[in-house]
Amino acid sequence: xxANGVTQVSSRVFTLPNILSFFRLALVPLFLAFIIVxxxxxxLLVLIVSSITDFLDGYLARRLNQVxxxxxxxxxxxDRLYIFAALIGLAWRDVxxxxxxxxxxxxxxxLAILGVILANHGYGPLPVHHLGKVATFCLFVALxxxxxxxxxxxxxxxxxxxxxxxxxxxxxxYWWAGIVYIGETRRVIRIPAAAGPGPSDTLEGEEVDGA
Numbered sequence: 001x002x003a004n005g006v007t008q009v010s011s012r013v014f015t016l017p018n019i020l021s022f023f024r025l026a027l028v029p030l031f032l033a034f035i036i037v038x039x040x041x042x043x044l045l046v047l048i049v050s051s052i053t054d055f056l057d058g059y060l061a062r063r064l065n066q067v068x069x070x071x072x073x074x075x076x077x078x079d080r081l082y083i084f085a086a087l088i089g090l091a092w093r094d095v096x097x098x099x100x101x102x103x104x105x106x107x108x109x110x111l112a113i114l115g116v117i118l119a120n121h122g123y124g125p126l127p128v129h130h131l132g133k134v135a136t137f138c139l140f141v142a143l144x145x146x147x148x149x150x151x152x153x154x155x156x157x158x159x160x161x162x163x164x165x166x167x168x169x170x171x172x173x174y175w176w177a178g179i180v181y182i183g184e185t186r187r188v189i190r191i192p193a194a195a196g197p198g199p200s201d202t203l204e205g206e207e208v209d210g211a
């Protein structure tokens with residue numbers, strides 16, 4: 001690749017929206033560290049900054065016409081990492097049981113296996129299912145509510161029960177969506193090879209994002 005090619009690649013990678021996404025990813029270790037040491041108020045502040053950054057990078061990508069495949073990969077990756085960091089940090093302090101962490105992580109491992117199976121049959125990732133979106137939303141609501149209750153005693157009587165309700169419901173929907181993906185994967189790979197992978201069965205370039 002010549003110098004012009006390198007410059008073009010760099011210009012596509014280091015756009016303002018992507019830089020914001022990288023910054024959001026860089027905050028994950030800080031977020032995890034604050035949770036582990038019990039600084040939930042600071043962890044919530046980091047989460048607020050991350051959310052603002054997430055909104056800005058999406059807005060700027062559309063406004064500046066800089067939507068990229070890299071950006072589409074970074075955003076769901078950051079969402080997953082924040083969820084994992086919150087789960088692990090809270091479980092480390094015995095706020096959450098480790099079995100709940102295992103249940104959620106096991107579902108994502110299963111999705112990764114399904115992705116390999118689909119790829120071996122010549123298909124891209126399955127389209128995002130609405131159940132998965134609802135499950136991810138529940139977890140995004142649950143974890144900050146639990147952290148809020150741990151950080152401020154005044155909010156605990158309300159935020160902790162609500163946080164647990166959202167967490168358990170989110171874990172249930174997470175696996176419900178996973179069962180749907182198992183069924184869809186079985187259906188897709190049974191399509192005769194002569195028919196070829198059709199665009200209606202899987203989506204090229206779209207991940208099963210937190211679904």
